[in-house]
Amino acid sequence: MKISTLPFLLATVLGFITIITRRAVKLGYIQPQNAKNVYYLLGVLGLWTVVSSILAIKGFYASPRFWALLPGLWFPFVPVSFCLIPFAISSQFRDSLIKILNATPIYWLVYLQGLRIAALGTLYKTIIGQFPVHVELIIGISDLIFGCSAFYIAKRVRANTIGWRSLAIWNLVGAGIIIIPGEIAIQMGLPGFLQMFNSPPTAEVMFEFPLVIAPTIIVPLLVLMNGLVAWWLFKTQPVSLRGKKGKIMLRSPI
Template sequence: MPLSLTPFLLMVQLGFVFFLSRRCALQSHRVDLHRAVTLFLFWIAAYGVLTSVLGARGLFISDALMPYLPGLWLQVITVSICVLPILLFSELRRGLARIVEGTPLHWLAYFHALRISALGTAYKTSIGEFPLYFELLVGIPDLLFGLSALWMGSRLQRRQMSRRGFLRWNLIGALVIVPAAPILLQLGLPGPLYVFTDAPDARAVFTYPMSIAPMLVVPLFVLINLGVAAQLWVMDRRNG
């Protein structure tokens, strides 16, 4: 199995949210909200195990799946798995909202410096193990956003960035990936929309353990961007 940082990135993502939730619970004495967030993280981790098993078995790059345009909808399953519990359970919504409200904003910015790990795909591209077109159009912009997290975190820490500016930055972080990445992935997969046919094609992205990135790690970064932006907007509306 090729070496990949993606399993460790997933563990760091889930661990960071758990740490922030526990910190807020200790400050506010709302253990019930922390419990809801913890169960949510276990739910995501279980889904991560499932997608890892399916990826290791080659499901995401199987010839039988290719005609069904999997690049366009596989990540939609992940988004649904993550968003549905938030829509259904009010305690979970309050717990996640409290994390954003109770965490220093520069921590939330520095978290996205993890996206500098996109250097790994840049290296794989240089040795011919990752599709060049996808690295140029998605990987490098994602890397640049990760680098900008260091700048944004520093600005927030010195109180030189407004909350609204941080909100816009989070929206940019989501737009780096959506909607371009799913479309570009599909254009590199065999099937009706196969455009980028040079090897390696987008099947390299869905090959385990790299498959953990498009199936969970990257969607989580985007959902965190959007969740933070949404809660900042709510806070601005509340404060007039």
């Protein structure tokens, strides 16, 4: 079995969400019973990771039957749907998310996106011929640049020299450089009528374990966090992103 840092990266993302949720409970922003909904969702995402990893190890993702479904265009949206369904149907869940973010120093959320510097791994694999060049050029490099920018943006947040609109736009950019280009880039390297790049290594390597963890759970989660933070900023419109002890200053209590 290949050794990879991806399982640890996933554990970091899920652990981060767990920590800020527990922190919100401890500070009295949400009730423990509301936090349970977040924990249940994390459990579902963890289960999905296990199932997807087993399917990759068993070779299901390498079958013509799977390629015929054009998975590059929709497969990364599976974990996204797990998150968007409760968000869309439950106002209580949305309210809990708002309060969790209200309780979280915003620069923590920015630093989370710094994990995207892990794209250095795919850059290295591309250089040594183990990762598709077209995928790296279309989304890998931009993802790496965005991850690096997180440290500069976090510094500006902590210095209170950036407004909520600019931060929201930065998060939307982080989501936008992945959502559409990523799906197209992956599918262009997979078997099917949309395939344009068939010289090894093709995008098929992205559905091998452990690399499959990245497009099927880690990247979607980071993009979801981009979207969630942008939505929260537009909804709350904080006067300052850094008040006393790093807490945000809202226009009105929410």
